[in-house]
Amino acid sequence: MSPPGSCGDPPSKGGTTMALFMDSHAIDGGVKASDVAQAHLADLQTQDRYGVRYLRYWVDEGAGRIFCLVDAPDAEAAIRVHREAHGLVADSIHRVVEGF
Template identity: 75%
Template sequence: MALFMDTHNIDGGVSAADVAAAHEADLATQRSHGVDYLRYWVDEQAGKIFCLVEAPSAEAANAVHREAHGLVADEIYSVSEHS
């Protein structure tokens, strides 16, 4: 599986509680798409959300968002982890 970082831009800001609820919906939906949402980060005031996900493709990762809550990513990047 590949590793992806996606970004969401929410005009007017976003609450951490709303993002947590969306992440829980992702976790409940991901298995049927062969996806594993690992972590997320949020900047509430700027309305920025970043999700780290293992998935067979960027399309599969976005399909989880679409099915779980409808908030698809604005951008998705293929990333690799280095220490």
């Protein structure tokens, strides 16, 4: 059993094994949390077309850093969602394993 707030084991979506990815964006000049919230909503509206689930995000407004946690069949599917939803493609994306 996973602890509260955890994502648990990667689910299978239509026979496709899902994995967790963390992406990172660097925005010159900083970023507003409200703008990131709007971009995240666009991700949520787009994600089903690619078999992806954007789960959470974190923002450091002053440093212009955004981190997104996504459940996806592969990194490219996660990238396609950002590209189509709002064009803000991550600078890096890494497969991650959830810890406690």
